[in-house]
Amino acid sequence: MRVLGIDPGLTRCGWGVVDGRPGARPTAVGVGVIRTAAELDLELRLLELHTTVTALLREHRPDVVAIERVFTQNNKSTATGTAQAAGVAALAAAQADRPVAWHTPSEVKAAISGSGRADKEQVTLMVTRVLGLASPPKPADAADALALAVCHAWRGPAQQRLRSAALAGGLGAPVVQRTLPRWQGVSAR
């Protein structure tokens, strides 16, 4: 499975492409940062971002696009721009007929480092190790995008199976949780 990870932002938007599957060592295919000039009008910054993400989708043909889920309560001053950048990236994926998966920062940190509270240095260190890179990806946004892609390659298929099972059975998933012992329930990872 090929995953395009996107750490959304207007000033710096990290991207990273990874080939991987659960339980296997993933491979880095590409990594970079999209920058748009703060002097540009907002709609032109969004246009640049959309054009570049569309070009990345065409070049790397990922099976899925993983985007960091934005929480507006964190860092209010830039939250709106970050949400808009994420929305435009998701739109580009939909236009290319690719599904979008959203992961929270703590999910990504937990997947790559074992701790949902890992700091940026720890995430960069683990991304470098897990992908066997010669040097750490810079800036941190690029490393975060790779971590997001690795997180989805490892965890995404299981999430997708749970989701498909829940959709197939209508309200099946909650029933399963009530009739099976907790450790057999579908909510157990």
Place this chain on the structure above:
Amino acid sequence: MRVLGIDPGLTRCGWGVVDGRPGARPTAVGVGVIRTAAELDLELRLLELHTTVTALLREHRPDVVAIERVFTQNNKSTATGTAQAAGVAALAAAQADRPVAWHTPSEVKAAISGSGRADKEQVTLMVTRVLGLASPPKPADAADALALAVCHAWRGPAQQRLRSAALAGGLGAPVVQRTLPRWQGVSAR
């Protein structure tokens, strides 16, 4: 000047097209609401919104698109979706080579009703009166979009002149404010 006003949202996105200029009675050209289903994946909702705004731009050929400026501190639970909807609408404008103007809710309320604290009913009432409509536009999102378009038709050109003057003279605008009595200053109105 023809203005397409957009009150952004995922569940209901209001739009309204108005012809107008400062000091004149504006005319309503079209109004409506774009709805996307909450069951759809986010990226598909954004795709529907983008497609519809693009079609509106093609149909009505506005000179400018006025979008409500979103503040993330208000109504946190839906703020991310609203910001993403606004971003996708701004992207559609940029792709159609139309400029985007952002107005805050209080600017719009002050322009249409004389008070930045007007409630929804008051805004709807004044939109109906100012545009000479036979009945109030519904839902409120549609009325808000028309109010936004009227606000820009009345205030936008002055903002644009200020902006051009400021850009042409570097720090010119503040100098004018310092050398003229306050009531002659460019900050009036």
